[in-house]
Amino acid sequence: MALTRTELSTRARAAVGEIGPVTDFFASLRELDGRDDVLDLTFGNPHEMPLDGLVRAISSHTEPRSVDWFAYKSNENEPREVISTALTTELGLDFAPEDVALTQGAFGAIALALRLVGDAGDEAILPTPGWFCYAPMLRLVDMAPVKVPLDPQTYDLDLAAIERAITPRTRVVVVNSPANPTGRVYPRQQLESLADLLESASVRIGRRVWLLSDEPYRRIRFDGVPFVSPAACYPWTLVDYSYGKVLLAPGQRLGYLALSPLLPTPERDALRAALVPVQLSMGWGFPDAIMQYSVADLEDVSIDLVELTRKRDRMLGALRSAGYRVTRPEGTFYLWGDAPGGDAARFVAALAERDVYVMPGTLFERPQHFRISLTATMGTIERALPAFDDVGARLLAGR
Ligand SMILES: Cc1ncc(COP(=O)(O)O)c(C=O)c1O
Incomplete structure (x- = not known):
């Protein structure tokens, strides 16, 4: 046959x-x-x-100091604490170590976010032009990309177009600021309007629309342009970050997914509890031991x-x-x-x-x-x- x-x-x-x-x-x-x-x-x-700072951080952790130096590492306490403290200062929100999942760069964090909140058949809104890997990553979890053009002159989010694109299947809206490829950093007022829109759309469709804030370029800004994370405007925000950009070392995989501290407690608890099991189920979606040890030394390197x-x-x-x-x-x-x-x-x-x-x-x-x-x-x-x-x-x- x-x-x-x-x-x-x-x-x-x-x-x-x-x-x-x-x-x-x-x-x-x-x-x-x-x-x-x-x-x-x-x-x-x-x-x-x-x-130099990257090389020093990695080199100083290659020599084992204990029998479990290269044992399985998941979301280890020390890097989580360093990251939650840094995030609290940087974004002005009260992150706890339990809100942080350590991942293989922003790629790993985006993959984790989609698996945490997305189901087969769900739609994710992608402002375009935007990074070309969101769509294939969505396809791999049977989710559908819905591409919504940015304003063609300013490359701002087109809120009316996003609103029109929301259907009962919409589960995630991706916001990437500073944005690849346009270089746009979305101002607070725009993110607040988006938050209002997502709040009423969630009520309208009868389920929560999540916001995935892809922030790997967060620390790479010009002329003192301020950065506002959507996590400060919309509680149902998952923030992903990568050290690969600010260190210009994308081959050393290190990043994280962080839950907005504004999330209501039941949702926050459910997500916190799901992080390690889902990362494990993805195929050990944690950074290597040496990169985890290096977090404290890398925070200020750029x-x-x-x-x-x-x-x-x-x-x-x-x-x-x-x-x-x-x-x-x-x-x-x-x-x-x-x-x-x-x-x-x-x-x-x-x-x-x-x-x-x-x-x-x-x-x-x-x-x-x-x-x-x-x-x-x-x-x-x-x-x-x-x-x-x-x-x-x-x-x-x-x-
Ligand atoms: C917008 C955006 N998000 C996420 C990533 C993934 O970053 P990393 O390779 O550091 O995980 C990239 C890399 O180019 C990117 O441009």
């Missing part, structure tokens, strides 16, 4: 389909490995040696934000003088702009001919835009600028 099923699960196929353009792009960059003439402005990866600001200003200024329309980011290490000539694929290909690589907006479902990562060195940025000038001039002139 003929076999009717493919080897892959329906969920896996849906996730593969959803992330396909990104993995294809990633694979195409692999062909450049080993070439040192390439000016890579694509992913938010490090281009210089790791931060990439150089002054240098990052210099790179932002240099790139933004140069591109604008060359006639590009580029958004001024308030946070993150990305620049988001309109592809000159209106065709991202053509623009990206023209730059690649000059050995300059940027990310096409097609990966964010915006085929007329592009994203630059400012994690490249200032030297790389300087060397790339003549290509931006030439290609921009040609495409803007319609040639």
